[in-house]
Amino acid sequence: MQLVLLGDSGVGKSCIVLRFVRGQFDATSKVTVGASFLSQTIALQDSTTVKFEIWDTAGQERYSALAPLYYRGAGVAVIVYDITSPESFKKAQYWVKELQKHGSPDIVMALVGNKADLHEKREVPTEDGMELAEKNGMFFIETSAKTADNINQLFEEIGKRLPRPTPPS
């Protein structure tokens, strides 16, 4: 199942993937140029497995010109924002719209508020995220790649929401 991560620069897309795939967290990770790829297989409760082929895209605005290349064929889009940055939340809204317009119609979308560990610096209320997700039929979760909070849950939940008939490759 092809999954694409979208979101503003520095919200922690790469960190989420690294946490999910390798179980690591590096506070000083590298800037992603273009996109990077990782894959991970998870087992669901009904003993089926899902293999996520994750495209982690570059966050800077101009790289969004290349994003369609990656999300066009994707079955899942995870839109990430940083709960300490209202700007990144705006960017998330932009991505939601973009995907509704140009993504595949039955794409599964998830909205992720990352850096939940920095709750004392929070600037985007959970309700805002929930509202945006609800309006657009998305799945919403707040995660922390640093503490690994909700990272696995995120992918498990996505796995559950995938349309059944598509077998893991």
Added chain:
Amino acid sequence: MLLSLVSKRSLEVDSRDAYGFALRPQHVQRYQEYVSIYTEEETERAEKWQNFLDRQESVAEPCSSEEEFQDTFQADGSDSGEESASEEDSRNEKQDSGSSKLDGLEVQHLEKDSNETVGELSKEKEVAEEAHVLDEHQILRETSLGEKSESVKDEAEQSDTDKEKESSVESESDEEKQSQPVKEAIDLNHVEIQQENETEEPVPEAEKCGVDDEKTQKETKSRSVIEWAHIRPCLKSIEAMMCSRVKNVKYMQNKQQTIAGDHASSLASIEESEQNSMENDRDSETFTSRSHSIKEEHDAQSNVSPEPFFPWYEELEVLVRLGVPKDLRGEVWQAFVGVKARRVERYYQDLLAQITDSDESSSDVQRKWKKQIEKDIPRTFPGHPALNENGRDSLRRILLAYACHNPSVGYCQAMNFFAGLLLLLMPEENAFWTLVGIIDDYFDGYYTEEMIESQVDQLVFEELMRERFPKLVNHLDYLGVQVAWISGPWFLSIFVNIIPWECVLRMWDVLLFEGNRVVLFRTAFALMELYGPAIVATQDAGDAITSLQSLASSTFDSSQLVLTACMGYISTNEARLEELRKIHRPAVLEIVEERIQKGRVWKDKKGLASKLYSFKHEGSILDEQKPPQRTDGENPDDDESRSPNFSMNLDGANVDSEVDSLPDLQEQVVWMKVELCRLLEEKRSAVMRAEELEIALMEMVKEDNRLELSAKIEQLEKEVRELKQVLSDKKEQETAMLQVLMKVEQDQKLTEDARISAEQDAAAQRYAAHVLQEKNEKLVTQLAQMEKKLVTAETTLEATLQYESGQNKALSSPRFPRPAPESPKKKTGFLSFGLGWRDRNKAKQPEESNSINTSNATSEVKSPSKESKTEDLLNPETRR
């Protein structure tokens, strides 16, 4: 230049490579294996380059050691005392040993920790190098950014390593330093450094203060940053050649900057002349060599393509492909990019000043870049020992300055890596100009807002891939993997972080030498060639991409990669690429335009293709899972392993029909079966191919339709636009008309008003006329009355007269003859009036005749008037 900050020992501790970059844990082992190979190669190429440069120097540019010295000193502003001493020593040494020898390789070494003596391990390599360098001194051209906590200690090394200890024992002592006579030889005009203790060069210092406001606090402490350094003279001829290809660019740049740079350039010229005079004083030979190089440059400039002019071009090309020696790399790169030709004196400082000045007034876009740069700086080679706080400040300055320099690019992620890499190899300003050369020239249009050239290159690359690796691309298509997914990041990052550093640097050597992006394509092909077979064996998209990524990142054999790239794909040249780019560019431009105009998304035909493929395959995978999936058997092993299975199946099917055949023909039968098998396979692959072609056809048809439709849409939209235009024009006209109408109406109103007032006037006049009429009538009636009265009066008069005459007759009749003839006249209406008038006249006449008499006596001139007067006076009577 920051690389020189890195202690080699520290590198080996925490799994970093020789350049200070982190190694992935899984690669540490392999890296260790290759380290010795790298060292060997390094030694070899150092020798070759040495050889080459020696010859260059003796042939093309006899260069005195003096000048060389001067240049090395230029790179050396912040050296501490023992350094200067060592330089002096080496200088003397040099003069002793004859100046013809060249010490092209300056081994740079720096220990961060002053307590730390030079590690044996880290020295090994240098010692090896020293063996080749006949006459070397070790110079620190380091940017001792002099933080208190981290007192960077310079250490110079003489050819005899005995001195090492000595010099390390010596601590920085500024007094000593200033007393060094060598000091005078340091040309500070070029090296814009700032040293607190120095007062000899107030001008650059003052300038610097202005530039680096932000760093004022730090400047109170010893701060000395080498921002600019010339490359060593032995590379001058290379530099001259490479500069000749940027001449035009530079000319344009100069033109653009004349306004900003006027002041600066005048300063620069002063400095230059000062420098020249100093040189002349010291050594006239220097001057001649300089003019020689200038002349050469000039010659090169007049030649359109520099290559044929330089007989050693090909030799250099080979050398570059074998790699540039580590210690020369920074300078060679600058020579290749033509930094000397690009540089505009003080331009960089001006940019920096602009940045600090315009902190508040900067535009939104600039603030956005700044924010992004801030975000990315800690994420650029995180943990690299050289990119400490000062290194990051340099990085920030370069990126901000570049964004300021070229707003059409501004800042694009990936540039942080390039700037960081360059900073490791050269001083800050040199790194800036090299970056300018790379981004403005080599990658023009690549990192702009729309990244057009990057997208074009991806289409070109995919086409070439299909041409060169049809099986591989077919397989990727089959897996639903787009080539651009993988190659996009490769090209955008110029392989930084994609392949091991040794390869990156070797690839960059070639890239910067060739001055175009051809080597990107070639390297990508080489990687595909190396790892294509492994990818063809994968059975799903994820595995294919993962394996390609991990294989690429473990390509430690840099020579294999670079040589495969450069030798194996000669037909992929700039001309061909340009041709293909021209073909693909319109598509990208169209899409970009669409995106801008309608906010639509990038939909290229490849996307359509992959969708179709995946659609097709999703359906067919299940059906076709049993038979071999691949169309044309890229992997011979796989084919062989499948063939027996196939023949077994056939065995089962064919046995019945073949039971009664002769046993001696059994062998033949087996052969036939194998043949049949092969044929079947071929047939199947042909069928598959046909299917593919069909799909392609469908695709093309759809594409056609789509194109047609989009063309139609465009046309319609155009029409709509036109109509809208017309409509708006009409509306404008309407409003204009309305305005005119309003005006007319107003005018009308005015005239109406005027008419009304005129009418009123007329009425008033009529009324007046009426009144006059009435008056007239009254008067007439009065007149009539008067006449009547007159008549009565006349009659009474007559009666009276008659009565009187009667009386007179009665008295004496001849005394009154006159009244009788007068009486008929009196019958007219005006008689009474006339009588009155006549009476008056009668009274006048005697008066006038008196005056006539008097006037006649004086002059006769008055007589006509008198006559007329009398006439006038008489006239009423005649009229009557």
